[in-house]
Amino acid sequence: MGGFSKDDAASILAERRYQAIADILETAVTKSEGKWTYTDILDHVFLHRWLGIPIFLSLFWAVFAFTFSLAEPFMVMIEILFGWLGGVFGAGISNPHLASFVAGGIFDGLGSVLVFVPPIFMLFLALSILEDSGYLSRAAFVMDRLMYRLGLHGRSFIPMMMGFGCNIPAIMATRSIDGEKDRMITILVNPLISCGARLPVYVLIAGALFGAEHAGTVIFSIYLLGIALAIIMALIFRRTLFRGEPSPFVLELPAYSVPTAKAAIVHMWARGRLFLARAGTIIFGTVLVVWFLSAHPWGATGGGELIENSYIASLGHSLQPIFSPFGWDWMAAVALLFGLLAKEVVVGTYGILLGVEEGALGESLVSLGLFTPLTGFAFMAFVLIYVPCVATIGVIARETNSYRWAAFAMAYLVVLAFLVSGLIIGIGRLLGFS
Amino acid sequence: MMDFSIKTGKRLAIYASGLGVISLAVGLVEILGGWGEVIPGDLFGGFVLVVMAATYLFGVKGTLRGQHDGLSFVIGGLFLTAVFGVLYLLMMGADGLMYLLGEAEALPKFSDARPEIWIFILSLPLAQRVRSLTARMTW
Numbered sequence: 049m050g051g052f053s054k055d056d057a058a059s060i061l062a063e064r065r066y067q068a069i070a071d072i073l074e075t076a077v078t079k080s081e082g083k084w085t086y087t088d089i090l091d092h093v094f095l096h097r098w099l100g101i102p103i104f105l106s107l108f109w110a111v112f113a114f115t116f117s118l119a120e121p122f123m124v125m126i127e128i129l130f131g132w133l134g135g136v137f138g139a140g141i142s143n144p145h146l147a148s149f150v151a152g153g154i155f156d157g158l159g160s161v162l163v164f165v166p167p168i169f170m171l172f173l174a175l176s177i178l179e180d181s182g183y184l185s186r187a188a189f190v191m192d193r194l195m196y197r198l199g200l201h202g203r204s205f206i207p208m209m210m211g212f213g214c215n216i217p218a219i220m221a222t223r224s225i226d227g228e229k230d231r232m233i234t235i236l237v238n239p240l241i242s243c244g245a246r247l248p249v250y251v252l253i254a255g256a257l258f259g260a261e262h263a264g265t266v267i268f269s270i271y272l273l274g275i276a277l278a279i280i281m282a283l284i285f286r287r288t289l290f291r292g293e294p295s296p297f298v299l300e301l302p303a304y305s306v307p308t309a310k311a312a313i314v315h316m317w318a319r320g321r322l323f324l325a326r327a328g329t330i331i332f333g334t335v336l337v338v339w340f341l342s343a344h345p346w347g348a349t350g351g352g353e354l355i356e357n358s359y360i361a362s363l364g365h366s367l368q369p370i371f372s373p374f375g376w377d378w379m380a381a382v383a384l385l386f387g388l389l390a391k392e393v394v395v396g397t398y399g400i401l402l403g404v405e406e407g408a409l410g411e412s413l414v415s416l417g418l419f420t421p422l423t424g425f426a427f428m429a430f431v432l433i434y435v436p437c438v439a440t441i442g443v444i445a446r447e448t449n450s451y452r453w454a455a456f457a458m459a460y461l462v463v464l465a466f467l468v469s470g471l472i473i474g475i476g477r478l479l480g481f482s
Numbered sequence: 483m484m485d486f487s488i489k490t491g492k493r494l495a496i497y498a499s500g501l502g503v504i505s506l507a508v509g510l511v512e513i514l515g516g517w518g519e520v521i522p523g524d525l526f527g528g529f530v531l532v533v534m535a536a537t538y539l540f541g542v543k544g545t546l547r548g549q550h551d552g553l554s555f556v557i558g559g560l561f562l563t564a565v566f567g568v569l570y571l572l573m574m575g576a577d578g579l580m581y582l583l584g585e586a587e588a589l590p591k592f593s594d595a596r597p598e599i600w601i602f603i604l605s606l607p608l609a610q611r612v613r614s615l616t617a618r619m620t621w
Contacts, residue, residue: 084550084554084619085619085620085621086616086619086620086621087621088554089550089553089554089557089558089616089619090554090557090558090561092551092554092555092558093537093554093555093557093558093561094558096540098536099533099536099537099540099558102529102533102536103533103537103558103562105529105533106529106530106533106534106562106566107565109526109529109530110530110565110566110569113569113573114569114572117572117573117576118572118573118576120576120580121576121579121580121583121585124580124583124585125583128583261522265524265525265526268526303621304621305621
């Protein structure tokens with residue numbers, strides 16, 4: 049065995065296994081000449097050398113157009129519900145601290161996050177339909193050609209796709225990758241795949257700055273940016289930290305099937321309820337801290353009315369110089385800081401700081417001039433790239449069995465976030481955008 | 483080898499190439515910024531139409547020869563047409579819901595429908611014919 053590497057042995061074993069399967073099928077199955085199945089027909093097109101990747105991009109664009117456009121009326125319904133609840137509860141509370149907490153913390157803070165339940169559930173529904181139809185494994189196969197050419201491993205694409213839901217199970221799924229180097233690369237780039245928690249930020253900013261007509265396309269471009277950066281960083285890691293050839297990729301493609309509504313809804317719920325659980329725990333807890341810091345010192349802020357005198361404003365102003373070259377104010381600095389705990393908190397923080405109802409949040413961002421389309425796009429890119437949530441960092445430490453790799457991931461993501469956002473702002477200004 | 487008659491293949495190929503040419507033309511107009519109220523400017527929407535057109539046109543040669551090899555691209559094109567036709571119909575439904583919630587000024591009119599919806603409607607006779615050709619096919 050001296051002449052074989054581990055990778056060669058794996059590919060020889062896979063080849064022999066498939067040869068054995070083909071031999072058995074030849075003796076056991078009688079297949080009429082020229083008989084095609086729907087799976088043959090669809091694979092002929094979806095796995096096509098030239099059409100495969102454009103079709104993949106088209107279907108993924110459809111996922112985001114579906115997510116944004118169809119969620120809008122449901123978001124309005126939740127806004128109406130929270131507006132009504134705010135009126136009912138706000139009027140009946142005499143204690144000023146409690147009234148401020150209910151209005152600012154619960155309805156403006158947590159409410160502004162819960163409004164984004166519909167797009168998150170819509171995204172998971174669309175991904176479930178693609179998964180149940182058997183297309184997602186084809187997408188991995190199609191991307192493998194491109195990824196292998198770039199020196200990456202095709203199997204890496206499956207955890208990357210899972211990352212669209214949540215980076216935590218996606219990083220855990222890298223255990224299925226045989227080569228240690230391939231696995232490390234996949235873990236390190238996975239946070240660049242935009243998880244569902246980042247979607248509320250995109251929906252808020254893109255909806256406010258680019259209008260309903262173009263928001264889906266802008267959000268799609270942010271997702272594409274994440275995929276492109278993941279591929280570029282993987283390539284850099286392959287050429288520097290983890291040199292060598294990727295191990296062979298063997299993937300069993302299931303037959304296509306028509307997804308059932310019941311299965312798609314069950315899968316959507318299984319993924320979406322994680323968001324609800326986060327809303328009730330870490331998001332609620334963080335929003336509570338943000339509300340406290342924005343309403344205190346109680347006397348100086350006039351019961352949370354003069355936010356410029358609050359603790360959070362002092363914190364924001366001390367961080368603002370780091371972000372002012374991007375055109376972001378102290379509120380963005382604070383939102384990004386608390387977003388380290390969970391990305392949805394970025395939206396909740398704006399809800400508390402601006403003190404407006406969920407429906408008016410986007411309008412306020414525009415009317416107060418907090419973002420232009422250029423600075424807003426750069427902000428979305430920053431949210432995409434900079435440190436994922438603390439839970440993801442914890443999983444990176446656990447899966448790599450090293451806090452050093454987790455610290456490395458945090459460091460390179462922060463540097464990359466500043467670099468990419470800076471490039472967006474720089475190039476945008478050169479092109480004449482404000 | 484022929485999988486269905488040349489005559490059937492010719493009809494399917496002509497219809498598919500018609501859909502392909504229309505999709506390509508509309509897609510390019512969408513990419514280049516649109517044409518009045520009829521065709522909106524939409525970069526990614528236009529890209530999707532060009533992909534759809536390419537899928538139809540890839541299958542024309544094989545379908546003319548009566549081969550499943552060509553028919554598969556026609557089916558792929560029909561699948562994409564259906565996905566995006568239904569998607570834009572759902573979007574119109576969402577716009578209608580927004581009107582009922584008081585968030586839109588008027589109910590969406592069918593004359594405002596995206597070209598992808600009209601292409602989807604145009605593709606239905608072809609889909610019906612292809613369905614009858616592949617009725618005995620299994621998954």
